[in-house]
Amino acid sequence: MKNIIKIFLLSACAATAFTACSDWTETETKNGADLTHSNKSEAYYAQLRDYKKTDHAVAFGWFGNWTGTGVTYENSLAGLPDSTDFVSLWGNWKNPTEAMLNDLRFVQQTKGTKVLISCLVFDIGDQITPTQTDKSISWKEWRHKFWGWGDDEASQIAATEKYANAICDTIDKYGYDGFDLDAEPDYAQPFATDKELWVNPKVMEAFVKTMSKRIGPKSGTGRMFVVDGQPERIPAEYGNDLNYFILQAYASSSNYGLNERFAVQADHFKDHLTPAQVARKIIVCENFESSAGTGGARFTLDNGTVVPSLWGMAYWRPTYDGVSYSKGGVGTYHMEYEYNVSGQTGNYPFLRKAIQIMNPSIH
Numbered sequence: 118m119k120n121i122i123k124i125f126l127l128s129a130c131a132a133t134a135f136t137a138c139s140d141w142t143e144t145e146t147k148n149g150a151d152l153t154h155s156n157k158s159e160a161y162y163a164q165l166r167d168y169k170k171t172d173h174a175v176a177f178g179w180f181g182n183w184t185g186t187g188v189t190y191e192n193s194l195a196g197l198p199d200s201t202d203f204v205s206l207w208g209n210w211k212n213p214t215e216a217m218l219n220d221l222r223f224v225q226q227t228k229g230t231k232v233l234i235s236c237l238v239f240d241i242g243d244q245i246t247p248t249q250t251d252k253s254i255s256w257k258e259w260r261h262k263f264w265g266w267g268d269d270e271a272s273q274i275a276a277t278e279k280y281a282n283a284i285c286d287t288i289d290k291y292g293y294d295g296f297d298l299d300a301e302p303d304y305a306q307p308f309a310t311d312k313e314l315w316v317n318p319k320v321m322e323a324f325v326k327t328m329s330k331r332i333g334p335k336s337g338t339g340r341m342f343v344v345d346g347q348p349e350r351i352p353a354e355y356g357n358d359l360n361y362f363i364l365q366a367y368a369s370s371s372n373y374g375l376n377e378r379f380a381v382q383a384d385h386f387k388d389h390l391t392p393a394q395v396a397r398k399i400i401v402c403e404n405f406e407s408s409a410g411t412g413g414a415r416f417t418l419d420n421g422t423v424v425p426s427l428w429g430m431a432y433w434r435p436t437y438d439g440v441s442y443s444k445g446g447v448g449t450y451h452m453e454y455e456y457n458v459s460g461q462t463g464n465y466p467f468l469r470k471a472i473q474i475m476n477p478s479i480h
Contacts, residue, residue: 165199166229174431174444174475175202176468177363177400178452179235179297183209185220190464191456194224194232198465200472203231203341205297207451210234211245213291225294233341234288235297238324239310241266241276245283257311266313274323277314281327288332288340295332295341297363298325300350315350322352329358345402349385356386359398361445367404368414369426372433375401379435396435396442402450403427409454412467427467431474447471 182192183206190196194204213221224230236244242260249259260266266276284296302315314320329335333342335358344351345363364378379399383392390398403413403426412425418432427447434441449455455465463469 162227162229168200169202169229175361175400175446176200176472176475177202177361177402177446177448178204178405178468179207179402179448179450180204180453181207181209181451182453183217183220185214185217189456191453194220194230196456196464197224197230197452198469198472199228200476201228201230201468202446203233203294204452205233205235205343205345206293207235210291210293211287218291221292225292231294231341233295233297233343234284234293235299235345237299237301237306238314239302239306240313241273242280245280245287270317270319273313273317273320277320277323278327281324282331285328285331293340295343295360296328298328298342298344298351299346300344300348301346302350303347318352321350322355325351325355325358329355333358334360349381353386353389356390356395356398361400362395362398363400363402363448365404365450366401366430367450368408369401369403369416369430370414371417372419372429372436375430375433376436380437383437392435392437392440393442396437396444398445399435400445400448401430401433402448403430404451405449405454406451409449409451409467410458425467427471428474431471446475 176198178197178201180194180197183194184192185194187193197204209217221232225232240257240260241264246260246263249256251259251262254262261276264276264280266273287293288296302312314324328342332338332340336342341360342358343361343363344359346365348359348362348364351359362382364382366375366378369375369378378401379396382399383395386395405413408414408426412427413429414426415423416426416429417423418429424432427449430447433444435444436442449468452465452468455467457464458466461467
């Protein structure tokens with residue numbers, strides 16, 4: 118697959134007389150005064166958009182603190198490396214400003230970058246329940262009343278379907294490219310939650326089934342449906358309804374640990390997806406909220422070389438029962454924290470190098 122990408126990149130460079138194909142892993146523009154225009158040619162962007170349609174290991178990240186404005190690109194999608202395939206917005210997606218929408222449209226239409234919305238999904242109506250107007254009842258009672266969530270399975274499934282469709286309506290309203298289901302039912306959380314949607318497996322199944330009719334590989338809409346956190350908690354029969362399984366493989370130190378994480382997914386989905394199919398959906402991610410300055414933890418490659426864990430993830434080939442496969446890609450949490458890194462040259466230095474490791478360019 119990499120040989121195909123290399124040939125594509127070489128032809129792209131020749132066709133557009135680029136000085137360096139690695140421009141695709143550099144930041145978009147140099148002038149912070151204008152976030153929606155570029156000095157790069159339309160031919161360049163056409164080739165970039167075509168590249169993102171090829172089968173390749175993707176670059177991903179959760180993007181937080183989004184404003185679409187500023188004297189730098191730190192809080193703008195426009196400042197991400199050109200080769201970033203898709204991002205999940207971590208907050209600030211419910212009521213985007215005009216500046217945010219302009220930023221969104223620029224990366225979607227010009228760079229071909231897909232932008233998803235993301236949130237933890239525990240209780241009915243998380244993130245999109247309207248402001249409480251009836252102060253005589255508790256917030257929980259308000260949520261249940263608004264969505265129609267009762268004590269019986271039928272009402273809970275109906276409320277969940279309504280909730281899933283409301284998320285999709287938000288995606289349609291603002292023109293986002295899909296949804297990232299943050300599934301963490303077995304993880305401790307720093308806030309109170311009943312994890313209502315996970316108590317009865319049929320309820321979460323209803324959520325996934327409803328979403329997959331409007332987004333995801335089977336929807337025919339071109340919009341994405343991905344799951345992060347614990348993909349193994351999604352019913353296995355819906356594996357083909359999801360574009361990617363995103364693993365929070367934070368502070369990974371070796372291929373062995375990543376392969377253990379991969380094996381959990383391969384075992385869970387084995388009756389519906391082959392190991393190769395699971396591997397192509399796997400995106401492994403590092404936590405840049407805490408380690409953007411170092412590129413992650415210390416990761417020891419099989420040859421003994423120690424590299425930042427994000428680079429180790431980029432080199433990694435998922436292996437299961439002794440057979441190695443191509444992965445989906447790599448990503449970072451709070452990717453914007455890597456915009457400037459002390460002691461490093463350029464913006465997003467670790468992500469740019471990871472992209473080059475996975476999809477090396479020809480000069």
